[in-house]
Amino acid sequence: LRRVGVFDQIAGRTKQLTDGICHVMAEFEVPIQVGQVGAMFGFYFLKQPGAIIRDYASAKQYADTDRFAQFFHAMLEQxxxxxxxxxxxxxxxxxxxxxxxxxxxxxxxxALQQILS
Structure with missing residues (x-):
């Protein structure tokens, strides 16, 4: 952590990951919302394309927790x-x-191939 630029490197890799997740999800036409700040990231599977999650109420309304659970387990298998x-x-x-x-x-x-088949 004492190296110059280490935090920028971590943030860059995190962006590479989240951009890649967005790209793969788009290939499979899976609606998703991804957020990333520095080394922290998160994503929501959405119940409908174009939905925007901004707060708890919209998360309860639009987040597809069932699909995330399937994805979580499929990722564990990978x-x-x-x-x-x-x-x-x-x-x-x-x-x-x-x-x-x-x-x-x-x-x-x-994982997407598995849960969408």
Missing amino acids: GVYLAPSQFEAGFLSSAHTDEDIQFTLNAVRK
Whole structure:
């Protein structure tokens, strides 16, 4: 953590991950809302395309918790642990590599193939 630029590197990898998640979800036409600040990220599966989650009330209305639960378990089967609720944030660290990001994005693709088949 004493290296110059380490936090920028972590934030860059987190953006790479969230951009990749958005791209894969778009390939499968899965409505999703992704947020990222620095090393922190989160995403919601949406019950309808174009819905926007801004607060607790809209999260209760538009978040597809059933689909997230399916995705969570499918990701576990692919070797990727996410927070068990889509209402929790995920975090990257300096230990995560570009290879880890690619592994995770490949797991996202496989998990979606599994739950959408």
